[in-house]
Amino acid sequence: NEELWVQSVLEMPKRRDILAIVLIVLPWTLLITVWHQSTIAPLLAVHKDDGGDSRRDLAAGLDSKEYCLSERDIVEVVRTEYVYTRPPPWSDTLPTIHVITPTYSRPVQKAELTRLANTLLHVPNLHWILVEDSQRRTPLITRLLRDTGLNYTHLNVETPRNYKLRGDMRDPRIPRGTMQRNLALRWLRETFNRNNSQPGIVYFADDDNTYSLELFEEMRSTRKVSVWPVAFVGGLRYEAPKVNAAGKVYGWKTVFDPHRPFAIDMAGFAVNLRLILQRSQAYFKLRGVKGGYQESSLLRELVTLNDLEPKAANCTKILVWHTRTEKPVLVNEGKKGFTDPNVEI
Amino acid sequence: PAAGRAPQQQRRGPEAALPTIYAITPTYSRPVQKAELTRLANTFRQVSRLHWILVEDAAARSELVSRFVAGAGLPCTHLHVPTPRRYKRPGLPRATEQRNAGLAWLRQRHQHLPPPQPGVLFFADDDNTYSLELFQEMRSTRKVAVWPVGLVGGRRYERPLVENGKVVGWYTGWRADRPFAIDMAGFAVSLQVILSHPKAVFKRRGSQPGMQESDFLKQITTVEELEPKANNCTKVLVWHTRTEKVNLANEPKYHLDTVSIEV
Numbered sequence: 001n002e003e004l005w006v007q008s009v010l011e012m013p014k015r016r017d018i019l020a021i022v023l024i025v026l027p028w029t030l031l032i033t034v035w036h037q038s039t040i041a042p043l044l045a046v047h048k049d050d051g052g053d054s055r056r057d058l059a060a061g062l063d064s065k066e067y068c069l070s071e072r073d074i075v076e077v078v079r080t081e082y083v084y085t086r087p088p089p090w091s092d093t094l095p096t097i098h099v100i101t102p103t104y105s106r107p108v109q110k111a112e113l114t115r116l117a118n119t120l121l122h123v124p125n126l127h128w129i130l131v132e133d134s135q136r137r138t139p140l141i142t143r144l145l146r147d148t149g150l151n152y153t154h155l156n157v158e159t160p161r162n163y164k165l166r167g168d169m170r171d172p173r174i175p176r177g178t179m180q181r182n183l184a185l186r187w188l189r190e191t192f193n194r195n196n197s198q199p200g201i202v203y204f205a206d207d208d209n210t211y212s213l214e215l216f217e218e219m220r221s222t223r224k225v226s227v228w229p230v231a232f233v234g235g236l237r238y239e240a241p242k243v244n245a246a247g248k249v250y251g252w253k254t255v256f257d258p259h260r261p262f263a264i265d266m267a268g269f270a271v272n273l274r275l276i277l278q279r280s281q282a283y284f285k286l287r288g289v290k291g292g293y294q295e296s297s298l299l300r301e302l303v304t305l306n307d308l309e310p311k312a313a314n315c316t317k318i319l320v321w322h323t324r325t326e327k328p329v330l331v332n333e334g335k336k337g338f339t340d341p342n343v344e345i
Numbered sequence: 346p347a348a349g350r351a352p353q354q355q356r357r358g359p360e361a362a363l364p365t366i367y368a369i370t371p372t373y374s375r376p377v378q379k380a381e382l383t384r385l386a387n388t389f390r391q392v393s394r395l396h397w398i399l400v401e402d403a404a405a406r407s408e409l410v411s412r413f414v415a416g417a418g419l420p421c422t423h424l425h426v427p428t429p430r431r432y433k434r435p436g437l438p439r440a441t442e443q444r445n446a447g448l449a450w451l452r453q454r455h456q457h458l459p460p461p462q463p464g465v466l467f468f469a470d471d472d473n474t475y476s477l478e479l480f481q482e483m484r485s486t487r488k489v490a491v492w493p494v495g496l497v498g499g500r501r502y503e504r505p506l507v508e509n510g511k512v513v514g515w516y517t518g519w520r521a522d523r524p525f526a527i528d529m530a531g532f533a534v535s536l537q538v539i540l541s542h543p544k545a546v547f548k549r550r551g552s553q554p555g556m557q558e559s560d561f562l563k564q565i566t567t568v569e570e571l572e573p574k575a576n577n578c579t580k581v582l583v584w585h586t587r588t589e590k591v592n593l594a595n596e597p598k599y600h601l602d603t604v605s606i607e608v
Binding site for chain 1: 376475
């Protein structure tokens, strides 16, 4: 009896029934799924990975209308809209940009990471290494990362607290973000083989700065360490490396301690992954680092001044801004102005 | 460590039927202007069928913004109108003339086009932070839609209170007695409503500080008509970020909200 029952159960869904169901249901399921998602993401069209293309497209296809509305001139710029998947499809030929972002919990954290993610989602072959300053990986960040669709790695390490002060204060002798950046460097060294020729670039991106898309394309060609100007640091409109006629960095255009070995902000340089893997003991110094010397503590283990590669049109363009949640201090511009006013920030 | 990689997805859809989202952004010259516009553009460029209306507080179009618009990477209308000096006092509402210029452009543009032109407009200040989900939510606005705003009113967030899909009140730290106790970043209006109320503008004469949104909305809608978005106004999809430290002095010790919301 049992055998008959089993046999009849097996025979019940006949092959042609299954085939019919699949052929009818599957296309409708696909259609409904696709139509439902169409409001969420833009259409895929041709997407060039050269960030400059959008400007060239505009120059060629610009269609501008001018007409007056009472006293106001109105210029309407009509551009061909280009849309793409989010993030762009992975390319086999582009070096991966590993973006290391330390982050900590505070009211604006989610907002900062949201708008940073919205920028990163434009960049092809980007790997976001987000390192929380926390005891455990938090649900907020876990969810946020998953929902962005980015290629990411989620790490955490807690900066020790200073128990002499109020319970929640971190140890002020360790600059914020240091342990988190170092953890990411260690992760890279444990994950990637020194002999493996997967090309990559490492960039330290704090979660409250502002990054143009052009910046990521500039850093992609880094052979050892590349550098560029950063706006709103050192009490200036911007700080920049000094570049001579031969295209070599020979100094630093800063007011605050220009004689630092590398008078540059964390956002102003990128390092080739190969170099990170080769100099496997190079880390940011944890303690005893004078203000403004953090970057030097890592870079002097990696490269000399002469080896630096200037980007951003020989360090004359601003592609990254050290935005913060307060008004930029411009006291070092002095009465006559220190930076070149023709450089737009 | 947790690692993730999104599956490559190609999404195709009926693009022509999608309502256009119009973002009206007043902007003014200061050191962080280009940075703010850059990161805002980076967000807007992720949204399909978004038309950016950028209005400078200036007597003439500036080089910086003109260059920026030319390379912005999304459809953009560049307007300008200067705020009269007498209205530049602290405590007075800002960007009134600029928002009205955006409204005027939209109205003028659509008076020659055949209806229906489905569209939704919202006021996007250049220093706020917008999640991509917000645009999904506002796209289905039929008349006027509302949602929570993070980091505003001295609180982690403000939001409309919703019962049975209708707005019944306001969870806010400041003057909850306003007819529409909502921030500029907390609502969107369908193009249809803007076109059918040609006189609805932001007021100057007789406007009290903090009443801009309320005075505008009561010209075009009622509380009963409001469409709550963002999961019945329980998710924060937009943050009123600013360039100063967050003020949480108005977080209540008593009469806490009925839900626990992440900002």
